[in-house]
Amino acid sequence: MKIGILGYGNLGKGVECAIKQNADCELVAVFTRRDPSSVKVLTPDVPVVSVDDIESYVGKIDVLILAGGSATDLPKQTPEYAKLFNVIDSFDTHAKIPEHFANVDAAAKANGHTAIISCGWDPGMFSLNRLYANCILPEGNDYTFWGKGVSQGHSDAIRRIEGVKNGKQYTIPVDSALEAVRSGSNPELTTRQKHTRECFVVAEEGADKAKIESEIKNMPNYFSDYDTTVNFISEEELATNHAGIPHGGFVFRTGKTGWDGEYNNVIEYSLKLDSNPAFTGSVIVAYARALNRMNNEGTLGCKTVFDVAPSYLSPLSDEEIRAHLL
Amino acid sequence: MKIGILGYGNLGKGVECAIKQNADCELVAVFTRRDPSSVKVLTPDVPVVSVDDIESYVGKIDVLILAGGSATDLPKQTPEYAKLFNVIDSFDTHAKIPEHFANVDAAAKANGHTAIISCGWDPGMFSLNRLYANCILPEGNDYTFWGKGVSQGHSDAIRRIEGVKNGKQYTIPVDSALEAVRSGSNPELTTRQKHTRECFVVAEEGADKAKIESEIKNMPNYFSDYDTTVNFISEEELATNHAGIPHGGFVFRTGKTGWDGEYNNVIEYSLKLDSNPAFTGSVIVAYARALNRMNNEGTLGCKTVFDVAPSYLSPLSDEEIRAHLL
Numbered sequence: 001m002k003i004g005i006l007g008y009g010n011l012g013k014g015v016e017c018a019i020k021q022n023a024d025c026e027l028v029a030v031f032t033r034r035d036p037s038s039v040k041v042l043t044p045d046v047p048v049v050s051v052d053d054i055e056s057y058v059g060k061i062d063v064l065i066l067a068g069g070s071a072t073d074l075p076k077q078t079p080e081y082a083k084l085f086n087v088i089d090s091f092d093t094h095a096k097i098p099e100h101f102a103n104v105d106a107a108a109k110a111n112g113h114t115a116i117i118s119c120g121w122d123p124g125m126f127s128l129n130r131l132y133a134n135c136i137l138p139e140g141n142d143y144t145f146w147g148k149g150v151s152q153g154h155s156d157a158i159r160r161i162e163g164v165k166n167g168k169q170y171t172i173p174v175d176s177a178l179e180a181v182r183s184g185s186n187p188e189l190t191t192r193q194k195h196t197r198e199c200f201v202v203a204e205e206g207a208d209k210a211k212i213e214s215e216i217k218n219m220p221n222y223f224s225d226y227d228t229t230v231n232f233i234s235e236e237e238l239a240t241n242h243a244g245i246p247h248g249g250f251v252f253r254t255g256k257t258g259w260d261g262e263y264n265n266v267i268e269y270s271l272k273l274d275s276n277p278a279f280t281g282s283v284i285v286a287y288a289r290a291l292n293r294m295n296n297e298g299t300l301g302c303k304t305v306f307d308v309a310p311s312y313l314s315p316l317s318d319e320e321i322r323a324h325l326l
Numbered sequence: 327m328k329i330g331i332l333g334y335g336n337l338g339k340g341v342e343c344a345i346k347q348n349a350d351c352e353l354v355a356v357f358t359r360r361d362p363s364s365v366k367v368l369t370p371d372v373p374v375v376s377v378d379d380i381e382s383y384v385g386k387i388d389v390l391i392l393a394g395g396s397a398t399d400l401p402k403q404t405p406e407y408a409k410l411f412n413v414i415d416s417f418d419t420h421a422k423i424p425e426h427f428a429n430v431d432a433a434a435k436a437n438g439h440t441a442i443i444s445c446g447w448d449p450g451m452f453s454l455n456r457l458y459a460n461c462i463l464p465e466g467n468d469y470t471f472w473g474k475g476v477s478q479g480h481s482d483a484i485r486r487i488e489g490v491k492n493g494k495q496y497t498i499p500v501d502s503a504l505e506a507v508r509s510g511s512n513p514e515l516t517t518r519q520k521h522t523r524e525c526f527v528v529a530e531e532g533a534d535k536a537k538i539e540s541e542i543k544n545m546p547n548y549f550s551d552y553d554t555t556v557n558f559i560s561e562e563e564l565a566t567n568h569a570g571i572p573h574g575g576f577v578f579r580t581g582k583t584g585w586d587g588e589y590n591n592v593i594e595y596s597l598k599l600d601s602n603p604a605f606t607g608s609v610i611v612a613y614a615r616a617l618n619r620m621n622n623e624g625t626l627g628c629k630t631v632f633d634v635a636p637s638y639l640s641p642l643s644d645e646e647i648r649a650h651l652l
Contacts, residue, residue: 017585021464042585097652098645118652125458127652128636129595132451134651135612135639136605138347184598257608259343259368263600269455272510274589279462282583286461306637306647310454313461319424321632325460326423326444326453 001292003285004057004085006031006077007067008039008048010245011090014281015065016042022285024315028061058084062295063288065089067281075100082107082115082302086295088288090120090280097123105302114295115302119287120280121271122146126251128305129269133253137265140255143181145173145194149247149276157222158199161215163207166235168242170198173250181252184264197228200242202235247276286313327618329611330387330411332357332377332403334365336571337416338393340607342368348611350641354387384410388621389614391415393607401426408433408441408628412621414614416446416606423449431628440621441628445613446606447597448472452577454631455595459579463591466581469507471499471520475573475602483548484525487541489533492561494568496524499576507578510590523554526568528561573602612639 001024005012008030019025020043029049032039036048049057054064064085066077074091081087082104091100097118108115118124122144130142151171158167177194180187199216203209213230216223233241248271257263273279287305290312294303314321327350331338334356345351346369355375358365362374375383390411392403400417407413408430417426423444434441444450448470456468477497484493503520506513525542529535539556542549559567574597583589599605613631616638620629640647 013585014583017583020585021583094652098649101648123652125462128458130651131636131640131647132454135615135636135641136451136608182598257340257343257347257601257604259339259346263604264598265600265605266596266598268594268596268598270592270594272508272590272592272594274591275583278583278589279591282462289461304648304652306644306652307635309633309635310457310461311632314457315461318632321457322427322630323424325456326420326449326630326632 001025001289002028002060002062003288004029004031004054004061004064005067006051006054006064006081007073008032008034008041009067010277011280012067013042014275014277014279015067015284016281017278018282018285019043021282022289022315024289025285029057031057031064054081055084061085062292063088065284065288075103078115078117079103079107082113083111084113086114086291088116088119088284088291090124090284091118092120092123094123101302101304109301112300114291114300116287116291116304116308117302118304119284121273121276121283122249124280124283124305125271126249126269129251129267130253131306133251133255133267137253137255137257137267139261140253140265141186143189143252143254144249145178145252146249147171147173147195147247149249149273150245154197154199154222157219158201158216161212163204163209163212164201165204166202166238168200168238170200172196172198178250181254182266182268184254184266186254191225192227195226197223197226199228199230200233200238201230202238203232244274245276246274247279248272289313289315327351327615328354328386328388329614330355330357330380330383330390331393332380332390332407333393333399334358334360334367334374335393336603337606339368340601340603340605341391341393341610342607343604344608344611345369347608348615348641350615351611355383357383380407381410387411388618389414391610391614401429404441404443405429405433408439409437410439412440412617414442414445414610414617416450416610417444418446418449420449427628427630435627438626440617440626442613442617442630442634443628444630445610447599447602447609448575450606450609450631451597452575452595455577455593456579457632459577459581459593463579463581463583463593465587466579466591467512469515469578469580470575471504471578472575473497473499473521473573475575475599476571480523480525480548483545484527484542487538489530489535489538490527491530492528492564494526494564496526498522498524504576507580508592508594510580510592512580517551518553521552523549523552525554525556526559526564527556528564529558570600571602572600573605574598615639615641 039048066089154169250270365374392415480495576596
């Protein structure tokens with residue numbers, strides 16, 4: 001399978017690493033909006049190409065993986081490049097998924113292509129687990145917890161505060177809330193009871209730290225509904241101890257079975273990831289394989305993880321997966 | 327969707343309860359090899375019919391759910407009834423799945439039917455999680471733990487011992503082994519390190535308890551490779567404290583991502599079920615919905631959970647699941 005990557009940030013690199021781990025995948029080119037000579041990729045002998053020249057790769061790529069951001073890149077890029085290629089993205093603005101789906105579906109269908117949107121771990125593997133568990137336990141409750149991990153949006157919000165030089169924010173699920181859900185007691189949990197937020201902030205010299213801390217803790221939407229801890233550290237300490245982008249989380253469904261709902265059940269799925277973008281890239285590459293197969297079979301238009309039979313993700317034959325994994 | 331159940335033991339009852347929880351499902355008849363007048367079902371106004379009269383239900387049932395055992399019932403029943411109906415079973419003899427699949431596939435295809443075999447939680451949901459996790463993390467290790475729960479096979483083995491009146495066996499995963507796997511340390515675990523076995527035995531009056539205990543602990547395949555505890559209790563205590571059929575377990579994949587495998591990842595899926603057959607019945611009913619849709623679309627032959635797109639399990643529309651679960 002011949003793969004192109006558009007965008008070479010953390011996610012683009014994660015996709016590149018995942019391609020290396022899958023023997024049936026070949027990275028053909030990395031496309032960038034930057035000056036190609038300024039971008040160095042890890043894979044030997046793979047060209048970095050200006051996105052202006054991407055049309056010259058039509059027919060040379062089975063799947064184009066879009067590694068841009070959900071805020072401004074993907075709403076334009078995914079429909080646009082679905083005209084030229086089979087495309088896959090990790091669009092994660094939950095509220096705008098129906099609109100994005102419709103745009104990508106129209107472009108892909110009109111041009112004989114197949115697309116998958118919102119592929120990663122949430123949306124993605126967490127969504128799958130919510131769906132499976134809801135279908136199996138129609139009478140029940142859903143719980144999703146995120147972390148411990150770095151929230152890019154919250155880290156950005158900290159860095160926009162006056163006097164802040166740099167910063168990183170961890171979202172942390174509250175252990176007692178996890179245990180309450182796991183026990184099957186179906187607790188009602190407030191935002192504050194589910195997650196805490198921990199901030200590591202590098203202040204500019206002479207900045208008013210008390211003011212920064214107060215601004216963070218009282219920031220609406222981002223922090224004011226949470227118990228937030230603010231730690232001031234040096235730029236050096238931030239670089240040494242907080243360079244990574246770990247993440248993860250938990251999806252639960254607790255529900256009843258039996259004639260009178262007399263039996264409790266707890267379904268739990270969790271991820272613990274040293275690198276959020278590397279794992280997301282790995283999910284995308286597995287689904288790129290499925291996407292390519294679906295297009296070869298004539299299944300066109302936009303799809304999500306819900307539409308993909310699990311066997312399509314595997315490089316193994318149906319006989320092999322039945323014999324070894326069933 | 328009109329459903330028939332063949333076999334009315336614990337699993338058949340579990341299926342019946344799951345049908346009650348799904349508004350789009352209707353139980354049409356329960357088929358039995360016993361005298362129908364001796365079988366009382368829970369659902370009002372549903373006939374209990376001799377399996378000898380099952381052919382008269384051709385055209386009246388969308389899916390026949392086979393709730394028999396894997397040892398002798400299903401290898402015959404599933405191919406036989408795939409000639410008359412769309413069928414689904416929970417065949418769980420892992421080593422014989424390829425043979426069973428071939429038999430059912432041939433019968434279903436020759437008669438324009440669709441079948442799903444080996445549907446439940448293991449095989450079933452655990453298999454799905456093994457497949458997804460293997461596709462996402464091609465470089466890694468798999469771990470499956472079962473329990474805490476009742477093993478029917480091991481309980482039967484205890485009851486066959488001379489001097490044993492009744493008994494029940496719990497399979498228990500070892501906490502320290504779970505923690506070692508969860509830490510990402512990729513331990514190599516022996517059979518003994520993964521699970522312990524706890525037995526509750528009712529001895530016949532005057533039986534040699536020391537001999538019973540020794541026979542259990544030294545029984546090859548079943549107990550000799552495990553640390554086993556044997557507790558002698560009264561029939562009354564067994565009935566009061568050990569009447570249920572709870573089960574569950576854990577599926578892990580731990581694997582590397584990154585250019586040089588520098589990032590660790592842990593994927594964990596777990597189930598905690600008050601009733602094994604009620605949960606298995608719930609999984610089967612969700613897949614019966616998918617089976618019916620696939621047959622309506624002209625997808626014929628034998629399938630497994632690997633072949634079913636997740637959206638097919640849901641009574642909701644694709645738009646609804648994208649809007650609410652993605």
